[in-house]
Amino acid sequence: MSGPVRRRTLGRSGVEVTELSFGAAGIGNLYAPVTDEQAATALDRAWHVGIRYFDTAPHYGLGLSERRLGEALRGRDRSSYVISTKVGRLLAPADVVTGDDLADGGFAVPRTHRRIWDFSADGVRRSLDSSLDRLGVDRVDVVFLHDPDDHAEEAFREGYPALEKLRSEGVVGAIGAGMNQAEMLTRFVRETDVDAVLCAGRYTLLDHRALTELLPAASERGTSVVIGGVFNSGLLADPRPGARFDYTEAPPGLLARARALRAVAERHGTTLRAAALAFPSGHPAVASVLVGVRAPEQVTDAAEQFAAEVPAGFWQEARETGLLPPEVPVPGETREAGPEDIRGDVRGRHRL
Structure with missing residues (x-):
């Protein structure tokens, strides 16, 4: 790419x-x-x-x-x-x-x-x-x-x-503001005039808590969200025994879920990495997916996986098998109006 x-x-x-x-x-x-x-x-x-x-x-x-x-x-x-x-x-x-x-x-x-x-x-x-x-x-x-x-x-x-x-x-x-949690970022979105928030690890194939309040609030307020930590410290890049989830060794239940998602991806001719990179952009408030890399080959892989089209069948099977909740938006679906579609100036709504 x-x-x-x-x-x-x-x-x-x-x-x-x-x-x-x-x-x-x-x-x-x-x-x-x-x-x-x-x-x-x-x-x-x-x-x-x-x-x-x-x-x-x-x-x-x-x-x-x-x-x-x-x-x-x-x-x-x-x-x-x-x-x-x-x-x-x-x-x-x-x-x-x-x-x-x-x-x-x-x-x-x-x-x-x-x-x-x-x-x-x-x-x-x-x-x-x-x-x-x-x-x-x-x-x-x-x-x-x-x-x-x-x-x-x-x-x-x-x-x-x-x-x-x-x-x-x-x-x-x-x-x-940039954080590894969604709750305080939601407060920033609702109570201030931030342009964007950076949410790490809380909107991934394994962790959807940003969807509860942060992402809907961002869409409503015209605030963009940058999503980091899409691999949850490595588990969604390579779900092997000993892989990390949020900086520590992944518990058995999450490891099993990640491996199940990988199996679904392989059945549909794609990779777990591609699905993990694609997932956040299913929500209209997400402006960018931030990938932590340290070597040129990691950059190349991230770019290639990000550019790959994840088949609709992957998302469908992930939902049908309970690996993704039905309410979670996925790429390719008709999306609600995003921040770039909201008209009018919202600055000055709340001053601290």
Whole structure:
């Protein structure tokens, strides 16, 4: 697969993202080291297959992901691609560099910095300024509040208004929140003017909880949703014994369900990976599927699987066998009106 990937606009922001996007935690040495050359080659391959949306964060490798992403994109037309990064964790130099970050953050990098939770207005601006330095760009297109699970009061009271101000000043194009849960993201959609939310792991072939409230609310409010973690940490990529689900070993029941889905996919001449990548786009609020990759061959596979057409028979059999609930929308069905179809300006509905 090469050439352009289709694009969709995040809410009413004017920021257009490709429907397949590059999650850059892996090139921040998530769980295992990645060489500079491997990271650069993976990003070059992503560009070759048409990906133009890249998501990163200071948290990823204590800034390593941002530095590598910025280096790989340097020299390319800045108007041709989109970068999202995140705020909420400031990086402060460590007093003494001892060991690596694997135990604390999950990244195979020297523990040169420590993370400080900070969703204050000042913290948001300082975090963004530092990200711009590491990326080597004068602007980022999208900024997400990163994992405010235990910091809701500060995130809603200070962090979100700070992002809204940055957007009104034209410093960033779109704002939102990124989390591994759906419930607080639903609150952001309903109570603020976010353009998009990034929901990881909560809308997959195995986990549909974002469909309960988040996705309907997003459709109603004209908010876009970026879906990450479509493989649920690996189980839906390769459902073998010992495979991970949400960062830990998958329980037997989920492993059996994933293997059953793989068998259905094979009967219909497709793959479980293709079905997992296709599934989120069945809902009209979903603007992009974010895939975490660290090597060029993973990029190629993701692009090929994403481009593959999953037969309607797969979705039908998955429903008939109870592997997918009947109410879950699937690709190819007639879709309800999505954010891009809703007319009128909804900004200013609720100010915090």
